[in-house]
Amino acid sequence: MNIIELNNVSKSFGTVRALNDLTLTVPEGSIFGFLGPNGAGKTTTIKILLRLIKEDSGTINLFGEKIDIENKIKRKRIGFVPEEFSLYNYMTGWEILRFNAGLFEKKNLIKIDELQDTFHLPLREKISTYSRGMKKALSLYIALSTGPELLILDEPTDGLDPVVRKRLLDFLIKEVAEKNITIFFSSHILSEVEKICDTVAIIKRGKVIIQEELDKIKENANLITVRLSSKIDTGKLDAIGITNISKIDEFTFDLKLFKNSSAIVKKIENAGGEVVRKIPLSFEDIFMHFMEEKNVATH
Amino acid sequence: MWPLIKKELKENLTKFIIMFLVMLGTAFFLIPYGYNMVSQIPGELFNNPAVPGWLRNQLNAMLPNLKYIDFFIFSQWFGKNLLQFAIFFSIIMSIGTIAGETERKSSIFLFSRPVKRKTILLSKVIVVFSFLIISIVIPTYLLPVLSNSIPLNINMHLLNIGLLYAVIGTLATAAISIFFSTLINDRLKATFAAFAVIIITIPMASIKGMHWINIVNLYVSTKFFQTGMIYFPPLICGIGIIIFFLAASYYILKKKEF
Ligand SMILES: Nc1ncnc2c1ncn2[C@@H]1O[C@H](COP(=O)(O)OP(=O)(O)O)[C@@H](O)[C@H]1O
Ligand SMILES: [Mg+2]
Numbered sequence: 001m002n003i004i005e006l007n008n009v010s011k012s013f014g015t016v017r018a019l020n021d022l023t024l025t026v027p028e029g030s031i032f033g034f035l036g037p038n039g040a041g042k043t044t045t046i047k048i049l050l051r052l053i054k055e056d057s058g059t060i061n062l063f064g065e066k067i068d069i070e071n072k073i074k075r076k077r078i079g080f081v082p083e084e085f086s087l088y089n090y091m092t093g094w095e096i097l098r099f100n101a102g103l104f105e106k107k108n109l110i111k112i113d114e115l116q117d118t119f120h121l122p123l124r125e126k127i128s129t130y131s132r133g134m135k136k137a138l139s140l141y142i143a144l145s146t147g148p149e150l151l152i153l154d155e156p157t158d159g160l161d162p163v164v165r166k167r168l169l170d171f172l173i174k175e176v177a178e179k180n181i182t183i184f185f186s187s188h189i190l191s192e193v194e195k196i197c198d199t200v201a202i203i204k205r206g207k208v209i210i211q212e213e214l215d216k217i218k219e220n221a222n223l224i225t226v227r228l229s230s231k232i233d234t235g236k237l238d239a240i241g242i243t244n245i246s247k248i249d250e251f252t253f254d255l256k257l258f259k260n261s262s263a264i265v266k267k268i269e270n271a272g273g274e275v276v277r278k279i280p281l282s283f284e285d286i287f288m289h290f291m292e293e294k295n296v297a298t299h
Numbered sequence: 300m301w302p303l304i305k306k307e308l309k310e311n312l313t314k315f316i317i318m319f320l321v322m323l324g325t326a327f328f329l330i331p332y333g334y335n336m337v338s339q340i341p342g343e344l345f346n347n348p349a350v351p352g353w354l355r356n357q358l359n360a361m362l363p364n365l366k367y368i369d370f371f372i373f374s375q376w377f378g379k380n381l382l383q384f385a386i387f388f389s390i391i392m393s394i395g396t397i398a399g400e401t402e403r404k405s406s407i408f409l410f411s412r413p414v415k416r417k418t419i420l421l422s423k424v425i426v427v428f429s430f431l432i433i434s435i436v437i438p439t440y441l442l443p444v445l446s447n448s449i450p451l452n453i454n455m456h457l458l459n460i461g462l463l464y465a466v467i468g469t470l471a472t473a474a475i476s477i478f479f480s481t482l483i484n485d486r487l488k489a490t491f492a493a494f495a496v497i498i499i500t501i502p503m504a505s506i507k508g509m510h511w512i513n514i515v516n517l518y519v520s521t522k523f524f525q526t527g528m529i530y531f532p533p534l535i536c537g538i539g540i541i542i543f544f545l546a547a548s549y550y551i552l553k554k555k556e557f
Contacts (some may be wrong), residue, residue: 050411053556075413082411086404090310102302250458 001064003150004049009058009156010206011044018044020206023148026184032184033197033214037291041206042186046154049184051079063149076104079143083154083186085135093123093130093138097145102234104146111144119227133164142166144162144175151175152184157192169196198227202290203287209290210259215293220261221286225277226268227252240267256281259287301423303414307426311392315430316478317349318388319437325380326438330368330445333375368451370508372442373524377461382518385469386497389431389446393476393491396423397552401484406557424477424545431469436462460529461519469539470520472497474544475514480556512536513545 003027011019019041036042047053049062051071060067062074071231087096103110115121119137120131130138136156143151153172157165173196176183187193193200194214201211210217233251237243242264245253257264258281265275340362350358364370396421400406409419440461476493483489494525497514504513517537522530 072413072415080411082407099302216303
């Protein structure tokens with residue numbers, strides 16, 4: 001089952017088109033990386049899922065059912081760590097956890113001991129005394145304390161020091177390994193998405209330009225070196241759809257492949273070429289490729 | 300709903316205590332000191348030739364009325380002290396309801412919880428209204444208790460109905476403020492907007508047939524005081540304002556994006 005399904009969702013703020021026919025599917029039990037540069041529309045997508053804002057058009061399914069206006073019941077099954085979090089400063093850590101549990105109509109707080117072993121928050125102190133990182137961690141406590149089936153994190157590591165960042169990521173990995181929870185993880189940081197996510201969607205200017213299992217994306221992305229039996233004729237290569245080659249000598253060229261690798265390799269072999277070397281591309285190379293305007297049309 | 304109400308009680312407690320003490324303090328001084336002073340003013344005081352004639356006449360005409368306790372309470376408590384403080388405090392108490400959450404950005408937390416927006420608004424309204432009512436009702440009923448020390452006979456019918464007008468007026472002001480708190484994300488701007496609306500209604504009320512539009516007129520009914528009969532238009536108008544502005548607040552909140 002898919003936990004989240006967004007179909008052609010659009011949203012504009014005045015003249016700014018924040019989401020532009022965004023389509024996205026998050027499978028159950030995955031750690032789903034929602035990757036994109038600042039301003040791509042990640043927060044907007046998440047706010048729509050939580051009904052903080054409303055889409056202009058498109059359909060949204062959560063837990064296999066169409067979302068309703070307030071979506072009160074389904075929100076009970078979601079834990080949410082917002083990007084920009086302001087909690088009630090006059091409350092203590094314990095107070096906000098209990099307040100939140102009350103709103104979820106839950107009697108017991110779960111996971112707190114486990115989280116405390118990792119983050120050691122001063123839960124008896126007022127939130128006003130917390131550092132930025134501590135507030136982020138508390139946000140995670142709040143999200144997990146009600147036992148969600150879906151955890152939505154909007155750039156959770158943003159502004160955290162490396163130690164806390166690593167703890168947080170490790171905790172999430174452990175969380176998913178232990179039980180069947182789906183994590184929707186938004187980030188603009190490649191390395192952390194690569195580290196923890198199993199499925200990735202890259203969003204650019206309000207549109208998802210690729211969505212796949214991370215392993216498949218990587219498997220498809222290679223730098224190949226091709227030797228032809230005859231001299232390179234760019235016109236002929238263009239004709240079979242092979243562009244952007246970098247020549248090494250008259251018979252050999254390098255080519256970066258991102259999608260449909262095997263189909264392209266087949267074409268090359270049919271044209272009398274031979275792949276003499278194949279190097280996997282880094283995730284950064286892949287991301288940069290999709291970010292470049294000429295490679296992906298978003299409009 | 301109970302966790303939300305508890306939170307609102309906690310957040311508004313300080314404001315409530317200040318408001319309650321101010322009202323209580325004013326009520327406490329009103330009869331033993333205020334009334335006592337007025338009742339002891341000898342008539343000749345205003346015959347001083349240094350006072351201009353027209354003022355002398357007015358003061359002399361008013362003094363016997365002021366010495367009459369029901370008139371004193373009606374004009375000084377309902378018409379002045381309570382009115383001023385209630386307008387001021389009802390705006391202060393209400394203006395943070397939604398704007399306070401958006402300003403602190405806690406709105407993202409609050410409105411992403413599995414609670415209906417209606418429930419959130421309702422719990423805020425319940426707490427603000429209760430605090431306002433308590434701060435008006437208890438000090439008002441303190442007046443007859445204090446008057447025993449003098450001893451005076453306060454007309455309880457006048458006091459009860461006078462209080463009814465005051466409560467409706469106060470809640471109407473609060474409802475208008477809650478509306479602006481929902482509409483405008485900034486508490487200061489929302490406060491100005493609410494004050495502006497209330498001030499604008501004062502001159503508008505001088506237009507013929509629009510007397511009832513003046514929010515201040517909702518608080519005190521001269522007609523009722525003159526006749527002792529309940530005069531309904533301000534009550535109906537006040538209740539109408541409360542319902543209209545709360546419904547409008549709910550409508551805006553439902554559409555609001557955070
Ligand atoms: N409330 C808003 N009003 C106007 N523009 C907005 C609002 N929220 C987001 N935007 C715009 O929508 C686009 C997407 O923003 P956002 O979803 O926050 O991106 P991300 O989270 O990926 O950085 C940006 O251009 C941003 O300026
Ligand atoms: Mg964002």
